[in-house]
Amino acid sequence: MTKTGLVWFRNDLRIHDQISLVKAAKENSFVMAVYCFDPRHFEKDCFGFIKTEKYRAQFLIETISTLQQELDELNIPLFVHIDLPEKIVAEYVKIHNITSVYLQKEWTSEEVKVSNTVKQRIADTVNWIETYDQFLFHPEDIPMTIDKIPQVFTVFRKKCEKYASIRKLETISKMPEKNRVTHLTKVPTLQDLGLPSLQQDTRTAFPFKGGEKSGLQRLQDYAWNTQKLSYYKKTRNGLVGTDYSSKFSAWLANGSLSPRMIYHEVKKYESEIIKNQSTYWMIFELIWRDFFKYISLKHGSNIFKLEGILHQTYDWNTDETIIQQWIDGKTAQPFVNANMLELKHTGWMSNRGRQNVASYFAKTLQLDWRIGAAYFESLLIDYDVHSNYGNWLYVSGVGNDPRNRTFNVQLQAKRYDVNNKFQNLWLQTSLF
The missing domain is CATH 3.40.50.620 (HUPs)
Incomplete structure (x- = not known):
């Protein structure tokens, strides 16, 4: 049969x-x-x-x-x-x-x-x-049940690093020629989806194409061709250019790069080139990604609720004018504005930028964090439901940050945008 x-x-x-x-x-x-x-x-x-x-x-x-x-x-x-x-x-x-x-x-x-x-x-x-x-550590392999996933990332990471292993890569064989049929369907255009055409902004830090081949090429370039992987921990908080971070997140988000593939490639790099803090930090970030997936697996729809996974009540507001100022990069903070304009014009924002603008939105402006999360969902090329909502919960005081911190945006700007290079790139009105 x-x-x-x-x-x-x-x-x-x-x-x-x-x-x-x-x-x-x-x-x-x-x-x-x-x-x-x-x-x-x-x-x-x-x-x-x-x-x-x-x-x-x-x-x-x-x-x-x-x-x-x-x-x-x-x-x-x-x-x-x-x-x-x-x-x-x-x-x-x-x-x-x-x-x-x-x-x-x-x-x-x-x-x-x-x-x-x-x-x-x-x-x-x-x-x-x-x-x-979609995991690095498969659910069957972690040393805890889903209902016992720790509240704090460090506890989760240390247990997984000590007791769990990463599975080998799966390889598919080519199907017989008789399996070949002509598919008469075509991949749609933006117009087919009811969306406006896209012209890439020359300032973007993410000029990459979608697809598995592009993702694997980026992995090859970042690790082997340029060996930027050796310096990842030192540069990952950068703001300008394509190579301050790996940019793997977009391919990971839609599954065109496997986290296990990245892990095994890093391990190969460590054995053949160098093993240092930066190579470890790449795996560390993959574990963070896993952590947010397990948090959503444990807490279900609570990750989308205003009170979050802590069931914590704050006096949030939904002032449409203030929200629009944040979206348009017209707040009182130039560093926030620069990051929001980058997102608006490219669909990309650095990790450092995301933490700052989200903290400013939820903690400083005290706006309903779900609105900020939904805006990120709409715009981000690398939107991943677990990481997006996990991070928004985290910075909004209703998630996994045990210290419940508020980012000092001005100090962050001085530290990570020392010469205002990033802010100048996005805040020059003549460019719009």
Whole structure:
């Protein structure tokens, strides 16, 4: 009996170290794949922001184009639609007599709701195979249960470093030639998604294209070609240029780079080039990324609530004028303004910038932090639900910061933008 498997791609847009693909190829004689540009992701949210603005949308378009080409080389057709997954996946299962659906397991509310709706529309006889595939430390390998995830990152990190191991990379084999079919669907344009065209700002610190090939090339360049990895810890708080940080986050966010791939590449670099604080710090940051995923896994929808995971009540306000001034880079703080203008014009902001503008929004202006988080969700190329909301909770006093700090923006500017190079780059009005 011929078994046909369907891989439903979501935020796992790669062919390397891709567990759903590997399982589908092993367990079926014919494999096909589908990706849906969900129209709901390009509509306005409850705060009035487009959920996925043009910057991340363009990066996603480039990613799906690359993925379609790469899968074609493996004799796996990727069908692309602008439509609801619950409609499209159900149709493919029915029309093509799919026996198994493979996908990355998600747990945040919107994603779970879509998954459940799809499940309800397909026959019970279809195998539904979900796999955790976005962690560095797999949930089965960490030395604690999800309900015992520590409140403090350092405790989590030390336990995982001591007791957990990183899994080896998964490799997919090419499917037989008879699996090849012509896919008649095309990857959409920004216009197809109802978004304005994009012209890249020459000042951007993130001029990179989306897609697995671009992500792997960036890994090759950052580690081996330039050996910037050797200096990562010293430069990671930079603000100007492409190489002060790895910029891996955008490819990690939509799954076109596997965190395990980065980890094993760093380990190889340590054995062949140098092992130092900087190489360790790259892995350290991957563990931070894991931590926020585990926090959302533990606390569920509380990560989206005003009181956060601490159930802490503050007197937040929602003054639209003040919020708009923050968005437009017209606050009383030039350093905040420069970072907000960078985000507005490029879809990118440094880690240092994000911490400062978020702290200023929530702690200084005392604005409803969820509005700031939603704006980041809309604009950021590297938006990741777990990291975004985890970090906003953290800086807003309702998350995992045991010290509940407020950033002194002026001191931060003096420390990290010593000669005002960054602020001058973005605050010169003649450039707009």
